[in-house]
Amino acid sequence: MFVLSIVLVVALWEMYKVVGPQDGGKLFGAGVLPRSNDTAMPHIWTMLSRYGRPEVRGSDKRVWVVVLEGAWFSFRLAIVGFLLGSSIGVGLSVLMSRFRLVERGLLPYLVVSQTVPLIALAPLVALWGGKLHIFGFEWPRWFSAAVLGAFLSFFPIAVGTLRGLASAPAAAVELMESYAASWKQILLKLRFPSAIPYMIPAFKLGASGSVVGVVVAEISTGLKGGIGRLIIEYAREATADPAKVFTAVFGAAALGLTMAGVIAISDVYLMRNRPKETSS
Amino acid sequence: MSAVQVTGASKIFNQGTPKQVDALIDVNLTVEPGEFVSLIGPSGCGKSTLLRLIANLLEPTTGSITVNGKQASQSRLDQDYGMAFQQAGLFDWRTVAKNIELPLELKGWDKTKRAARAQEMLELVKLPEFAELYPWQLSGGMQQRIAIARALAAHPPLLLMDEPFGALDEMTREYMQGELLRICAETSTTVVFVTHSIPEAVYLSHRVVVMSPRPGRITDLINVNLGAKRTEDTRAAADFFTGITAVREALRGTHADHANAGAVRGVEDR
Numbered sequence A: 001m002f003v004l005s006i007v008l009v010v011a012l013w014e015m016y017k018v019v020g021p022q023d024g025g026k027l028f029g030a031g032v033l034p035r036s037n038d039t040a041m042p043h044i045w046t047m048l049s050r051y052g053r054p055e056v057r058g059s060d061k062r063v064w065v066v067v068l069e070g071a072w073f074s075f076r077l078a079i080v081g082f083l084l085g086s087s088i089g090v091g092l093s094v095l096m097s098r099f100r101l102v103e104r105g106l107l108p109y110l111v112v113s114q115t116v117p118l119i120a121l122a123p124l125v126a127l128w129g130g131k132l133h134i135f136g137f138e139w140p141r142w143f144s145a146a147v148l149g150a151f152l153s154f155f156p157i158a159v160g161t162l163r164g165l166a167s168a169p170a171a172a173v174e175l176m177e178s179y180a181a182s183w184k185q186i187l188l189k190l191r192f193p194s195a196i197p198y199m200i201p202a203f204k205l206g207a208s209g210s211v212v213g214v215v216v217a218e219i220s221t222g223l224k225g226g227i228g229r230l231i232i233e234y235a236r237e238a239t240a241d242p243a244k245v246f247t248a249v250f251g252a253a254a255l256g257l258t259m260a261g262v263i264a265i266s267d268v269y270l271m272r273n274r275p276k277e278t279s280s
Numbered sequence B: 001m002s003a004v005q006v007t008g009a010s011k012i013f014n015q016g017t018p019k020q021v022d023a024l025i026d027v028n029l030t031v032e033p034g035e036f037v038s039l040i041g042p043s044g045c046g047k048s049t050l051l052r053l054i055a056n057l058l059e060p061t062t063g064s065i066t067v068n069g070k071q072a073s074q075s076r077l078d079q080d081y082g083m084a085f086q087q088a089g090l091f092d093w094r095t096v097a098k099n100i101e102l103p104l105e106l107k108g109w110d111k112t113k114r115a116a117r118a119q120e121m122l123e124l125v126k127l128p129e130f131a132e133l134y135p136w137q138l139s140g141g142m143q144q145r146i147a148i149a150r151a152l153a154a155h156p157p158l159l160l161m162d163e164p165f166g167a168l169d170e171m172t173r174e175y176m177q178g179e180l181l182r183i184c185a186e187t188s189t190t191v192v193f194v195t196h197s198i199p200e201a202v203y204l205s206h207r208v209v210v211m212s213p214r215p216g217r218i219t220d221l222i223n224v225n226l227g228a229k230r231t232e233d234t235r236a237a238a239d240f241f242t243g244i245t246a247v248r249e250a251l252r253g254t255h256a257d258h259a260n261a262g263a264v265r266g267v268e269d270r
Helices: A002-019 A044-054 A064-100 A098-111 A119-127 A139-163 A169-179 A183-221 A227-236 A242-270 B047-054 B071-076 B096-107 B111-126 B138-153 B170-186 B198-204 B232-236 B236-270
Strands: A025-027 A028-034 B005-015 B022-029 B036-039 B063-068 B081-084 B156-163 B190-195 B205-214 B217-223
Touching: A002 A044, A025 B005, A025 B096, A044 A064, A064 A098, A064 A139, A064 A183, A064 A227, A064 A242, A064 B170, A098 A139, A119 A139, A119 A183, A139 A183, A169 A183, A169 B081, A183 A227, A183 B096, A227 B063, A227 B156, B005 B047, B022 B047, B022 B217, B036 B198, B047 B063, B047 B156, B047 B190, B063 B071, B071 B232, B081 B138, B096 B111, B096 B138, B111 B138, B138 B156, B138 B170, B170 B198, B190 B198, B198 B232, B205 B236, B217 B236, B232 B236
Parallel strands: B036 B190, B036 B205, B081 B156, B156 B190
Antiparallel strands: A025 A028, B005 B022, B005 B063, B205 B217
């Protein structure tokens, strides 16, 4: 199915290049139809072949190596951000499920936090890089990008896990109480296992959120080495070398897919013994 | 020492608010060790509430409850009872054996001891080959048998059951009743059993406690004399029908009350 959908998108892209207006089209006076010339919409094969050619003239480094290195750099940041975001998200959801008061007090702020544009926050967090010292550790510059990844990933995880923890049936909680189980035992042996079907989609959102956060942070703080930086660098060359920027964009997309893939694999593993219809 | 001693227990929900419900008023009940006692009555008569008071899942508003001579709160901590509900309530993510081991795990038993006990319980409920399956792979009756095995895994002297066979079909239900009697006889467990089936209550019990609603209270105690050993023939015995008639008449009395109470209330409301 996935392969088929890619073929479909490629076909649509190339078809539009054939039938679409070269210099863009106007519909009811507004320029809505994109230009279909080779600068705005390079052929798919131009993009693909661009991977095989050197990054800059005279260099030995081919584009695919550079994109891969950039993606690997960003991937590690996204993983750090995701781990940070999921521990904060799960921690908050446990607190909120334990104390109704915390849920009522905290949840609105979490929602508000997600309405702050990342672009506005990024320079602020980037400023901490190299300046902040916590427990004798210097705050490294790359960590700012990871923190912004965490910022985007913790929210869906916190909300999804909270919902999942509350999904344990009342009768099951009563059963655990009849065994004089402690709050911690109920959490570990009942609430978390019943939360897993809710947590997996939440973690998927969180994983792609961490990638978006890291890439946007790289772009807006100018952190070198990652795929975000590559995107702006290549975008500057877009008029001369239009296919180049797409190589980096695909790299970023592949990054997000990889993260989601990791979660999908753990989904299959965690849900292997559950009734099939509850699988998400 | 009685297995269960309920003295002057009342349970009032939302006391002092317009939503106040008198779930139970001044209930006295003694259950002797080895006895099988059923609680029966129309819905809203507080039979499940009474069971939850004995289980210490609810605290009584007034009165006292002891289980095995201990305060109900203490006997819950000591796991002096096992409990089974209408929904088997097995955990989907645990194998059958691991489900049975759950109460032992919470008590901190070590692994080998747990596994041995789980196997012993599986043999008791005659499902020894199902240990490694998952609950959703079993039929409703099998799931309920596993739930009983889980409730009895720690060998508690008392078993509390809340309409455990309510969701089963009639054939399975009768089979399960026979199995329950056999298991309780083998383990000499005392049972307090909530049901709204008259034949079920009569077939299983030494005594049937008839309850009535608004406010929830005990209106009758009926002794059933079906002999020590009940078999499938018991279901055709004259004593069985005598018991059923006695319980039915006792319940009818409460239903008349119920209807009158409703009518009076209706007038008041307007």
